[in-house]
Amino acid sequence: MEPTEADLKTGAVQIEHTTAALRPAFPGVMISNGGYDKAKAEAALAAGTADLVSFGVPFLVNPDL
Numbered sequence: 602m603e604p605t606e607a608d609l610k611t612g613a614v615q616i617e618h619t620t621a622a623l624r625p626a627f628p629g630v631m632i633s634n635g636g637y638d639k640a641k642a643e644a645a646l647a648a649g650t651a652d653l654v655s656f657g658v659p660f661l662v663n664p665d666l
Contacts, residue, residue: 620650 620633633651642654 620645621648624650 620631624631630652631650632653632655633645634655634657637645637654637656642651642656645651645654
């Protein structure tokens, strides 16, 4: 299952498979964000669709993470 990117205001998924679609066209480091949990992030890294996955919102809400 590929990760999906979400609308940060509503949480609704707007664009699916963005990183997988862009990967062939972009040879640089791919950082993905939005709608990821630990399992989805690890799956994206293992599949090679992202080189890094960021978790900004959970850390802003709970800086003790």
